[in-house]
Amino acid sequence: MDTTKAHEHSCSSTKGHNHDHETGHNHGKSPVILFFTGFAIFIVAFFLNEGSLLQDILFISAMLLSGYHIILEGIVDTISESKEQRKFVPNVHILMTLAAFGATIIGNYEEGALLIIIFAAAHFLEEYAEGRSKREITNLLKMNPTEARLIQADGSVKTVNVAALKIGDKLQVLNGDQIATDGIILSGRTSIDESSINGESIPREKTVGDEVFGSTINGTGTFTMEVTKDSKDTVFAKILQLVDQSQSNLSKTATKIQKLEPYYVTIVLIVVPIFIAIGPVLFNWSWNESFYRGMVFLISASPCALAASAVPATLSGISNLAKRGVLFKGGSYLANLATIKSVAFDKTGTLTKGKPSVTDFYFLADRAQLTEQTCIDLIVAMEKTANHPLANAILDKFKADRVLSLTVENEIGKGLVTKYQGDTYQIGKPEIFSLVNTQINAHNEQYAKEGKTVVYFAKNNEVIGLIAMMDVPNENAKTVIQYLKSQGIHTTMITGDAELTGQAVGRQIGIDEVVGNVLPENKAAIIKDQQARFGNVAMLGDGVNDAPALVTADIGVAMGDGTDIAIDVADAVLMQNDLTKFSYAHKVSKRLDRVVWQNIIFSMFIVVALITLNILGKMDITIGVIAHEGSTLLVIFNGLRLLIPSKE
Structure with a gap:
C-alpha cells in the first residue's frame, strides 16, 4: 500500500509490475531532479550556435538526464520481463527510447532530446494525475489508530500499542481521542464522528451498551469500553483490506489492454524496419528521410493514450464511491456493475429495516x-x-x-x-x-x-x-427499485419468510418478482437461475445465509451493518446500509464505461491520424511528440472527471 512502492503511470502501469526492485524504479526525488537538470541543459543548448559540437553534446546530455528513468525502464524492464516470461515482452518505453536514439543517429539531436523531455514530463504529469485518483482511498491509512489507553487490573491507565490489545480488555477513551478498536461502551455517554466508517458527517450519540468502531473520533464526552474484536478483524481493518484489493484489481478493460500491450509493441517494432525499408521504394524517400519517418512512426504508434484509457478512470470511480461510503474490492467489479441485467435482494435488513x-x-x-x-x-x-x-x-x-x-x-x-x-x-x-x-x-x-x-x-x-x-420496507427501497426499472433491470426479492409476507413488501416497493419460503442453501440456486434467464446478476444481502448467493452472483454487494462473512465474500460494501448508494454506484459504473470507450476511440483515432500524416510527409518528430503526449494527457484528465460526483 506504500505509494512510493506501487508507483504507476499510463504507459507502464498496464504491465502491473512492482517498481520497487533493484533497477531503481522507485520514482522518488532523483529522477525529478535529473529531469529538471536535463531540461535546463536543453534550454541552454537551444540558444547556442546551431549545429555546433557543444550544442549537440548538450542536447545528448539533456536527453540522457531527463530520460534516465524512461530509458532504464524501456531497456531493463523489457529484458527482465522477457526473461521472466521466457518470451519477448517489450514495453512502450522501449519505443520512445529507440525513437530518441534513432533521431540522434541521423543527427536530429534537438528532436531526440525534445522527444524524451516531453515524454518524461508527460510521464510525471500522468503519475500525479493517477495519484490524485488514489488519494481518497489511500488517505484511509493515515486514520489507522496506533495507540490505546488500557485500563489495568489496579485501575491505572497505560498507553499501549493497538496491536497488543486482546478481546475483553478495557479501554479509557477521552474527549477528542481516536477510538483504538471495535468494542462496546461500559460506562459514559458521548457523540462520535463515524465518517471514516460510514461516510456520515453527523456525529452519532452513544451510551452504555452501544457499539463503537476503531478509527472513529470521540466527541466531547469520555467513556470506558470493552474490546470485542481483534485489531485485524475490526470494521476499519476490513475497509483497509478492501482498499488494498481495490488498488490492485483493475477493470477487465484495463486487464485486456495490459495483455495486448506487449503484442502491440512487438508488432510496431516489426513494422518499423519494414516501413523504413519500403519508404524509398513506395514514396521515393531518401534513406535518411525514410529512417526519420520510421522514428516518427515509432512515436505515433506508441499506445500510451490507449494504456491510460481505463486505469485512471477506474481508480477515480472507486475513489468517488469511497468518499460516499461505497467500497469496491476492485475495478473489475465496478466496471461490471454497468452490465447487470437483474438485481436480487435479500428481504430482511436489505429491502426492509430488519x-x-x-x-x-x-x-x-x-x-x-x-x-x-x-x-x-x-x-x-x-x-x-x-x-x-x-x-x-x-x-x-x-x-x-x-x-x-x-x-x-x-x-x-x-x-x-x-x-x-x-x-x-x-x-x-x-x-x-x-x-x-x-x-x-x-x-x-x-x-x-x-x-x-x-x-x-x-x-x-x-x-x-x-x-x-x-x-x-427500507425508506429508500422504493426509490432504488424505480431507478433499476428505469434502466431496464429486473428486480427480485429473495426471502425465507412466507410468500404472502414477501408479496406484501414487494407490492409496497414495486419489485418485479418475489421468491418466498427460501431456505438459505437454495439462495445460490436462485441466483444461478436468474443468470440463466437474464445474464449478469447482482445480489444484495447482509446475513451469513446470504454469503453463498453473494459469491455466486456476478456482483455481490454486502450491507455494511451486516455480518462479517457477508462483507468478506462480497465484491462491494454499502457502509451505511443506504440502498440509494447502490443506484449511485450503478450510475458511476455507467459513466466509467462511457469514459473508457471515449478514451479508447479517441486514442486509436490519434494513432491512425498521426501515422497517416507521417506517411503523407505532413508531420515531424516535434509535432508527433506534442500530439501524442497531449492526447495521453487528455485521456488521463478525461478519466479524472469520474472524481466529480454524479447526480444522485
Missing part, C-alpha cells in the same frame, strides 16, 4: 368497558416485562399515560398474562384464543393477507383488540 414495527391496531374497548388509552397502558405495562422483538416494536409505538405496576407471567400456550383490578388480561398469538368476534376476525384476515404478524389482546379470555406488525 426489525418489526407496529403498522395497525384495533381495539373494541367499549365492549370491555375500557378506554383505548387504558388498553394501551395495560399493554405497555405487560410488554415491558417481555424480551423479544415484537415487544420492542409495541413499546416503540405506544406510550402509556399511567405507569402500572403489574405482575406478569409468560405462560407457555397462553402468552403474557396478568391480573388488574380483579380481571385477567392476556396478550398472545391468535390461535390460542377461542372467543373472537367477527370484527376482530375480519381485521385479522385483512392484516394476514398483507403479510403482517398479529397479536391479540384479551380481557377475561375475550379478545378486545389486536396489534399488527411487520418488518417495514
